[in-house]
Amino acid sequence: MVKRERIHTNTEGIAWPTLIEGILVRRYKRFLADIQLADGSVVTAHCPNSGSIKECAEPGRKVYISYHDNPKRKLKYTWEMIDMPPSLTGVNTSIPNRLVFQSIKEERIDGLNGYDTIKSEASVESGSRLDLLLTNSKDEQCFIEVKNCALVTDGEAYFPDAVTARGLKHLEVLEKLVSNGARCVMFYLIQRMDANVFKPADHIDPAYGQALRKAIKKGVEMMVYDVCIDLEKIKLGKPIPYIL
Numbered sequence: 001m002v003k004r005e006r007i008h009t010n011t012e013g014i015a016w017p018t019l020i021e022g023i024l025v026r027r028y029k030r031f032l033a034d035i036q037l038a039d040g041s042v043v044t045a046h047c048p049n050s051g052s053i054k055e056c057a058e059p060g061r062k063v064y065i066s067y068h069d070n071p072k073r074k075l076k077y078t079w080e081m082i083d084m085p086p087s088l089t090g091v092n093t094s095i096p097n098r099l100v101f102q103s104i105k106e107e108r109i110d111g112l113n114g115y116d117t118i119k120s121e122a123s124v125e126s127g128s129r130l131d132l133l134l135t136n137s138k139d140e141q142c143f144i145e146v147k148n149c150a151l152v153t154d155g156e157a158y159f160p161d162a163v164t165a166r167g168l169k170h171l172e173v174l175e176k177l178v179s180n181g182a183r184c185v186m187f188y189l190i191q192r193m194d195a196n197v198f199k200p201a202d203h204i205d206p207a208y209g210q211a212l213r214k215a216i217k218k219g220v221e222m223m224v225y226d227v228c229i230d231l232e233k234i235k236l237g238k239p240i241p242y243i244l
Contacts, residue, residue, distance in 0.1 A: 012106065012108075012235050013099075013102075013228075013233040013234060013235030013236070014095065014098055014099055014102065014233055014234050014235070015232065015233045016064075016066070016080060016231065016232065016233060016234070017066040017067075017068075017080075018066065018067070019064040019065070019066060019080065019081075019231055020037065020064065020065050020066070020067060020077075021037075021038065021062065021063075021064055022035035022036055022037045022038070022043075022062075022063055022064070022065060023035065023036045023060060023061070023062060023063065024036075024057065024058070024059055024060065024061050024062075024063045024082065025042060025059060026059055027047055027053070027057040030047065030050055031046060031047050031048075031050070032044055032045075032046070032047060032075075033045045033046075033047045033057075033063075033079045035063060035065055035077070035079070043065075043076075043077050044075060044077070045065045045075060045077035045078055045079045046073075046075040046077065046078050046079065047079050047091065048078060048079070048091070048092045048093055048094055049079075049091050049092065049093045049148075049150075050093070051093070051148075051150070051160065051161050051162055052161040052162035053091065053150055053151075053161060054161070055084075055150075055151055055153070055161070056082050056084055056089050056091065056150050056151070057082070061082055061083055061084070062082070062083040063079060063081065063082045063083070063091075064079075064080050064081045064082075064083075064231065065077045065078060065079050065080060066078045066080055078092065079091050079092070080092050081229070084192065086194050087152075087192040087193040087194040087229070088192065088193075088229045088230065088231075089150055089191060089192040089229075090148075090150065090191030090192070090227070090229060090234060091150070091191075093148045095148075095191065095234060096146050096147070096148045096189040096191065097120065097131050097132075097146050099189065099227070099234060099235070099236060100131075100132065100144070100146050100187055100189060100236075101118060101120060101132060103236040104118055104132070104134065105118060108236055109223070109225075109236070110239075111221075111223070112134065112142070112144075112185070112223075114136060115134035115135060115136045115142065116135060116136050116137055117134070117135050118132060118133070118134050119132065119133045119134075119135075120132055122143060124143070124173060124177065126173055126176070128169065128170070128173045130143045130144065130145050130170065130173065130174070131144055131145050131146045132144040132145075132146065140183070141182050141183065142182070142183040142184070142185060143174065143177055143182055143183070143184045143185070144184075144185045144187050145170045145174060145184075145185075145186055145187065146187045146188075146189060147159055147160075147167065147186070147187070147188050147189070148189060148191060149188050149189065149190045149191065149195075149198070149224075150190075150191050150192065151201065152190070152192055152194055152195045155194060155195060155196040155197065156195070156196070156197055156198075156199055157188075157190045157195035157197070157198045157199070157224075157226075157240065158198075158199055158200070158201035158203075158204070159188055159198070159200065159201055159208075160201055160204060160205050160208055161201065161204060162204065162205070163204065163205045163207075163208075164205060164208060167205075167208055168207060168208055168211050170186075171186070171208075171211045171212060171214075171215045171220070172211070172215075174186060174215055174220045175214070175215045175218050175219075175220055178215075178218055178219040178220055179218065179219075183221070184219075184220045184221065185220070185221045185222070185223055186212070186215065186216075186220055186221070186222045186223070187222075187223045187224075187225075188222075188223070188224045188225075188242075189225055189226075189227065190224065190225070190226040190227065190240060191227055191229070191234070192226065192227070192229065193226055193227065193228065193229060193237065195226055195240055196240070196241075197240065197241050197242065197243055198224040198240050198241070198242040198243070199242065199243050199244075200212050200213070200244065212244065213244050216244060222242060223239070224239065224240040224241075224242050225237055225238065225239055225240060226238060226240050
């Protein structure tokens with residue numbers, strides 16, 4: 001669904017729906033997670049994350065899910081967060097796009113101010129879609145692709161957590177757009193609070209790391225932010241330095 005809005009100030013951050021505490025039993029088939037509730041019952045929740053998230057899906061950890069009484073939904077529960085030492089970690093990959101969208105509207109991201117409109121799911125000539133398109137009164141365009149990062153080891157955040165052909169394609173699209181005169185930004189949102197630095201995960205997907213470095217050299221910009229996350233809401237945190 002395409003959304004186009006005038007940029008304006010709004011309430012900071014995204015409030016969570018009512019959260020239900022549980023214990024992760026297992027995550028399986030990519031989009032399913034069994035959660036044990038306080039009364040001992042086990043429910044199956046939708047896992048809104050197609051990535052590996054192996055390090056963030058350890059059985060026995062405390063998790064938080066939301067309930068949705070929608071007759072069109074097969075699964076009534078959604079897995080939102082997991083309690084990873086030393087930080088709550090967001091699992092829901094729909095959050096980064098929404099949070100970056102809102103933060104741009106609220107002019108909370110240095111370097112992305114001064115635009116008049118913001119559009120989500122922007123189609124480009126190659127047939128691909130990028131997460132956001134900013135435009136100003138001069139018809140100058142800024143394409144933004146947002147990636148969720150949940151893998152952090154000893155203070156170092158990594159993306160991706162599995163080989164990603166789709167992510168590789170996005171880098172190629174951004175690089176081509178830059179060569180045609182557009183501004184493009186690769187935006188990594190770390191959905192946790194324990195990262196000190198960001199690096200491409202060469203040990204997981206070396207081709208992605210090579211493509212990212214190439215895209216940056218060709219003029220694609222890169223931004224990395226973490227979040228402030230608790231049981232009430234999630235909001236944009238601080239810029240995180242990166243090493244390529």
